[in-house]
Amino acid sequence: MSSTGPRRPGAGGAGARADRVKPQPRARATRQAILTAAAEHFARNGYHATSLDSVLADSGGTKGALYFHFASKDALARAVIAEMVQRWRDLRGQVNSHGLDPLATLLALLDEVIARLLDDPIARGGTRLLNDLPVAEEQARAHYGFGEQECLDLLTQAAHAGLLREGIDPAVAARQIVAIVAGNRQICDALGERHDLRQRVEQAWQLVLPAIATDTWLAAWRASR
Amino acid sequence: MSSTGPRRPGAGGAGARADRVKPQPRARATRQAILTAAAEHFARNGYHATSLDSVLADSGGTKGALYFHFASKDALARAVIAEMVQRWRDLRGQVNSHGLDPLATLLALLDEVIARLLDDPIARGGTRLLNDLPVAEEQARAHYGFGEQECLDLLTQAAHAGLLREGIDPAVAARQIVAIVAGNRQICDALGERHDLRQRVEQAWQLVLPAIATDTWLAAWRASR
DNA sequence: GGCGAAACATACCAGTGGGTGTGTTTGCAC
């Protein structure tokens, strides 16, 4: 019952701790291992059905290691989401530099999003957690808001380049593109047919692209594949 | 350990029981109360975070009543889904008979879907359970498959009536319409802005309708509001 | 009006899971 424990040096401050001192490589590795294993379990079973013991069994870590790096189960889940959002932010620079026009860039970008949604445990776990976690509105806003903004940027560029049809509101289109991806992903997941996601999104493009792009761009795009 | 218990007359067979004998009105009422309260909790907290005790506290029922009507927590959740699917099936007859053309009927139908997704606990809980429950592929297929089929029927009628553009695949459109609704619903939920669903879906129509409907139909439709 | 089954009510159990306290090792500074 003694609350005089001087231990837990930066307890709950895994973020505040890493700022000052350099984290040892070993610590970084175990943290990452636990984070990844947790993301996998979260993706498969959801937040509440995931037990920390099972995560630790898969990651090779222990309770001590976990509660050194993360203040609670909730903090662990939020760390998964934060990691996912960070990776989304890093995505832009990895795809963009091919000299493609804005619309083609958007397609390439979303193709990479699909790839991660299919394979990357962090992305899969993070997206599921956005729905499982009771109060994750803030992180959900960061996630979906960033996706929308990214789409909006490219669509606005496309509009300025004259690639969009008359009367298309880039903001509406951006928002709905995000929703379409999210919806197809969710349905694929519910049906247990995750690998169908890519095909479904292609069908979505088949429907939406003619609605937003000019005929000339469409013709050129169809010719280029 | 004695397995000689003659109790639990139709245990696990709430469905098999109701076939033969007529369920008393009181029983029907308590069953419905528990089912509705459970759906509310499932919608708010998800499957695993919902405790049966809290459900029973809200419904006014007890453990005995619950486990008389439902074999397990899992069975209770599946009953919620089944009830939702049944209500979807009943939806058709309640909206259709206005002499509208197929496309307008589709819009009216989806408007009612939105309304239920916003207000009806069964629909809200059921949809969430489709993602929370570990193995609900079969029920998810019934749910989304029915939605797709319903859309497909109306779109096919619309195609025969010459209301659709050239090159539109009704099957693709149907599937994507379902995905769009699901995606917007999910995002609204994650953001904690459920009441924005209607506006978001209207934005979706603003994007998709011009892609699938002929200009003449669009003009007539816009004039009629 | 009373008999048997349906429809509940309630006390209880056993397993589980998040969290904690403390002991032990690893790594860097000097």
Place this chain on the structure above:
DNA sequence: GTGCAAACACACCCACTGGTATGTTTCGCC
């Protein structure tokens, strides 16, 4: 090499939850 904090290991606690066993009331029916 030794001191000290970071980084981990491990045993343990205890609240909670799904499920069960058994007791009690309600209801259709003759």
